[in-house]
Amino acid sequence: MSVELSVVMPCLNEAETLAICIEKAQKFFQRENINGEVIIADNGSTDGSQEIAKSLNATVVNIPQKGYGSALRGGIEAADGTYIIMGDADDSYDFSNLMPYVLKLREGFDLVMGNRFKGGIKKGAMPFLHKYLGNPVLSFIGRLFFKSTIGDFHCGLRGFSKEAYYKMELKTTGMEFASEMIVKASLKNLKIAEVPTILSPDGRSRPPHLNTWRDGWRHLRFLVLYSPNWLFLLPGLLLMVFGLITSAFLISGPVSFGNVNFDVHTLLFTSSFMLIGFQLILFYGLTKVFTVENELLPKSSKYDRLFKFINLEKGLVVGLLLVIIGIILSISAYADWQAIRFGDIHSTAIFRRVIPAVTLMLLGVQIILFSLFFSILGLKK
Structure with a gap:
């Protein structure tokens, strides 16, 4: 029996x-x-x-x-x-x-x-x-x-x-x-x-x-x-959306609440929030590929679509565009600095271009590196 x-x-x-x-x-x-x-x-x-x-x-x-x-x-x-x-x-x-x-x-x-x-x-x-x-x-x-x-x-x-x-x-x-x-x-x-x-x-x-x-x-x-959604994706989306919205307001000019004034110094922090949030989202993507390809997590129906939507070529193009826009903004800010003979910068208008320029270049480089590593992790596919 x-x-x-x-x-x-x-x-x-x-x-x-x-x-x-x-x-x-x-x-x-x-x-x-x-x-x-x-x-x-x-x-x-x-x-x-x-x-x-x-x-x-x-x-x-x-x-x-x-x-x-x-x-x-x-x-x-x-x-x-x-x-x-x-x-x-x-x-x-x-x-x-x-x-x-x-x-x-x-x-x-x-x-x-x-x-x-x-x-x-x-x-x-x-x-x-x-x-x-x-x-x-x-x-x-x-x-x-x-x-x-x-x-x-x-x-x-x-x-x-x-x-x-x-x-x-x-x-x-x-x-x-x-x-x-x-x-x-x-x-x-x-x-x-x-x-x-x-x-x-x-x-x-x-x-x-x-x-x-x-x-x-x-x-x-x-x-x-075993839950990259909660570890990386959701915190990353919250940070990135918050940083993006607050940065958009501060780029156009200072924002005041009563006696409290938020200006370019705050813009530096909100841009950092956006970068950190984006980094968490990238880690979500990498973790997802690693865990699925190593059979630690089951493959979902969305997984194959992820490779169709995100690939090396698209990542390189988007990343290079962001880097180029950042360089253009940097050149514009450099011209204004040159106009004051490279002296102390007192105008916040220059910082409102420098901070987004640096942020965009960092985002572009992150996307390029992510696309390369993402493609390496997905080689088995």
Whole structure:
């Protein structure tokens, strides 16, 4: 008979609780008449965890590469089940109550997430910072960035089909593996469901492997880096539009609000805002190409159109035109400076040409360099 369900547990010195978790999963298989297996993805235990697992007829897979994600990926790829349920081997999750996951997987869902906030978090099961700050904030950011409906991004108990696992093309090796799974499933439009899950205090006497600040930062970093829209595009557009509008007003003359006067000195800052915003937009384009071409993000329908709209030839033409206009404005300002025999410049009219001239030349050079690098990144196309 083919294996329907594989329960995969990452393991690093879990001798205190490993047997309890394995026995719960095996009793669940017997009670629900499921052909299942328990896979222990061992990440270098030195406390005899491997022997405990083997004595209970669990399959032990030795994973030499360190990390939560590495262990799980190794265990999942070694599993024979049509469906996979992964969970920590610290007895914080109840492996005897997996039927809600199995039913959703049988219905055809690709990924079934547990939600500890709906199922219940027992006293002492989750640190205060994780419960009221870390998990809610990171889950909110994940929902906002990736249009997901998942309420608990970091629940360690979750199920998915083996087919969906390969579709997700997971890459990370650390704790951010949990976030990557939801992000990739959302970006690839996989069917995702959520079931209430109870979290209990773990049964170990030693501290958990999870580091609050280090692993929290890794999750946040992953979410931001996998969303170039929020990291580069939106801030860049806001800065550029603000800089462009305010610069346009200041080029025509000073602007006053009550006793506050904005003149060419402010124009220098608003032009800088425009340049910084434009630089962020360029980084968005480069990041998008890099992540898609290296299969870190899925290719969207807009991606191919991006190469038709932006190419090396158009970039060189537009960039050179901006540089030429900047040079013309610079020559005009130079003529005015020459007229006063290269003395001190007191007229703000000259600065109203010099600042736009420098800005346009910098924009032109940025476009030319971006077009060259953009074309290099897209060579695979």
